[in-house]
Amino acid sequence: MHEELIEAFALDGRVAVITGAASGIGRETARMLAQAGATVVLGDVDQEGLAAAQSLIEEIGAGAISHAIDVSKRADVESIADCALEAYGQIDIWVNCAGILPKTSMLDATESDLDRGIAVNLKGVYWGCVEAGRAMKDAGRGGPSSTSRRAVASRLSRAFPSIA
Numbered sequence: 013m014h015e016e017l018i019e020a021f022a023l024d025g026r027v028a029v030i031t032g033a034a035s036g037i038g039r040e041t042a043r044m045l046a047q048a049g050a051t052v053v054l055g056d057v058d059q060e061g062l063a064a065a066q067s068l069i070e071e072i073g074a075g076a077i078s079h080a081i082d083v084s085k086r087a088d089v090e091s092i093a094d095c096a097l098e099a100y101g102q103i104d105i106w107v108n109c110a111g112i113l114p115k116t117s118m119l120d121a122t123e124s125d126l127d128r129g130i131a132v133n134l135k136g137v138y139w140g141c142v143e144a145g146r147a148m149k150d151a152g153r154g155g156p157s158s159t160s161r162r163a164v165a166s167r168l169s170r171a172f173p174s175i176a
């Protein structure tokens with residue numbers, strides 16, 4: 013990767029919490045953040061997948077810890093934030109990737125299917141934002157989402173003024 017690009021996106025000294033980190037988008041996001049220099053705190057219900065994801069991150073030489081959580085439970089989401097703060101003293105990035113897809117079509121869905129979808133996909137993300145916000149507010153800082161287009165554009169324009 014271009015050196016200026018790596019420097020612009022360097023995350024050395026940053027701590028990232030990633031939910032849904034045992035597979036798919038969450039695991040790849042965790043790996044990418046670790047490659048950029050961040051220390052990562054991995055959360056998921058899948059404990060076996062979590063252990064494998066942690067090994068993957070450790071192979072690239074980054075710091076990583078895992079914490080089993082069910083994001084539909086507020087106390088679990090709070091516990092991964094506490095775990096990150098106890099281990100590393102800060103949370104700079106929070107990625108809500110834990111999620112489920114409906115197993116049935118909408119026409120066959122039961123009320124409990126819908127309740128579970130709302131608990132994981134809506135409340136899980138909501139509590140994640142609350143915990144990230146709480147940690148950043150307590151630290152007296154916080155900024156735009158790391159995935160917002162404006163944040164990415166601003167970093168790119170610092171790395172490559174000619175394209176600004």
Ligand SMILES: NC(=O)c1ccc[n+]([C@@H]2O[C@H](COP(=O)([O-])OP(=O)(O)OC[C@H]3O[C@@H](n4cnc5c(N)ncnc54)[C@H](O)[C@@H]3O)[C@@H](O)[C@H]2O)c1
Nearest residue numbers: 032034035036037038056057058081082083084110111112
């Ligand atoms: N893959 C895509 O193309 C795509 C596109 C748009 C949106 N999404 C959504 O993005 C999210 C991640 O997608 P993915 O492809 O990585 O899916 P995935 O199934 O590979 O990963 C989801 C992870 O979330 C974990 N998880 C599920 N319920 C949980 C809970 N209650 N608490 C904690 N962890 C839990 C799973 O164990 C799994 O590791 C999903 O919500 C998916 O619906 C995916």
